[in-house]
Amino acid sequence: MHISDGILPLSWAILWGASSISVIAIALTKFKKNLSDHPDKKAFFVLITAFIFLISTIPIPIPFAGTCSHPVGVGVGVLTIGLSGSFLAGFIVLLLQALFLAHGGISTLGANVFSMAIVGSFSAYIILQLIKDKNLPLFVKGFLVGIVADWMTYISTATQLALALKENDSFLHLFTKILLAFLPIQGPLSILEGIITASLLIALAKRRKDLLEVSV
């Protein structure tokens, strides 16, 4: 979902940038307070940010499509360091990828942060709120959070691209075209992302339940 520099018109890049900066600023204030209440979470935040960096950078081959893609990782962020922590971790990861790995872009950083860090995390948070008190196995909870974060990130990227590039085309037509192009690649990968999220959630729950955002 990394949109490169030069793809989005300047007006859209500024709009997404301004929206993302506002949300990240609020998240930073909230997370700072959270850290002062739970100092243990500082090390956990670093661990999860490094993990999100790793899995959102690694290209995984998708044999069905003959191409590569990557998970987004923010589902893990929401389950472990909370919504504001996940916003910030996603922002840091995308900033590092844009600055040092030519992955994404500087002018499109706001758009990429909005789709992965903000929409991905927020949708994971919503689904978590809906299922956390349900009598579901922990694996299912983790799987649903991971898969929804992945889907929503790509739906958001498709929306951004369709809005910016539609010209004379209709938004819906271009949006559907992009989404259908994502589907054979990201469909199987989102299942893998669900499994990774659920497996990590179980591994963490076995060791430190107290650090998790979800009750187990």
Next chain:
Amino acid sequence: MRKFFFTFLLSIFLLIPGNVFAQENRWSGMDEAVIEKIAKDKGKEPKPFLELEGDLELFAFSLFFGISGFIAGYYWRKLFSERKSASSPL
């Protein structure tokens, strides 16, 4: 049983030959295969501020994977292993 299921699923992902559907630009990243292709169709050429040419890309990815792997491992040990060994005598 569960472990077997996951291993089986992962094997399907990783071992099926990849030339079933795609003949051109095999194993290109999705950003290139979808996002940049659609942008090019619409007359928008990607113009990266930073370009990592040749093995420089491999170097940057290896370096950052190494650093983030080290950080993840270090804090995993700090949060989980050290705490466990501190709470159990000997």
